[in-house]
Amino acid sequence: GQSLEQPSEVTAVEGAIVQINCTYQTSGFYGLSWYQQHDGGAPTFLSYNGLDGLEETGRFSSFLSRSDSYGYLLLQELQMKDSASYFCAVRDDGRRGSTLGRLYFGRGTQLTVWP
């Protein structure tokens, strides 16, 4: 099976930098994705790491270490609109009959950005 751990809540002020960690235990790993979800909204894709290292997309960066089963999402220059839930999600490798592309989500980290 798959299990993912991420902090339940994080708070920060506008302009700050926040790191949301994610550790995982999986029976099949292909990559780690990050999604953002505002209250009442749909999850939206932020970033994906298939290989070790850092991926940068504007103010957001994501890191993966496959050997440590660990990744993080880094949010810089925080804005009020970044207040949302952030989910890490393991993408299954499809080797045990499950679907390549199937996502296993963590429970989410609620980020609150204060002015």
Next chain:
Amino acid sequence: DTGVSQDPRHKITKRGQNVTFRCDPISEHNRLYWYRQTLGQGPEFLTYFQNEAQLEKSRLLSDRFSAERPKGSFSTLEIQRTEQGDSAMYLCASSPQTSGRADSEQFFGPGTRLTVL
């Protein structure tokens, strides 16, 4: 570009009734996923279609749940004899079948919120 759409957005039903939800994926996407999300949890995989073929069902999906994608375009999710524990947000997502990084992104619809009284 219309994105992924779902209908209805909200459904209130009495226990024991049947409900059906519809998902219209992005038109060129041949992969379609259904997820269920409850308060304070991440989306939980239910089932997956590639074109019209249902390739995987979660063991969490009881036999009261059935999904179809008859022409490889829109999909329906039916819940028979609803129970209060079925109350949740039902999310549909789609993705194209491509290679590499582009294959990693799923596009989610706004969801159907089901309340079973």
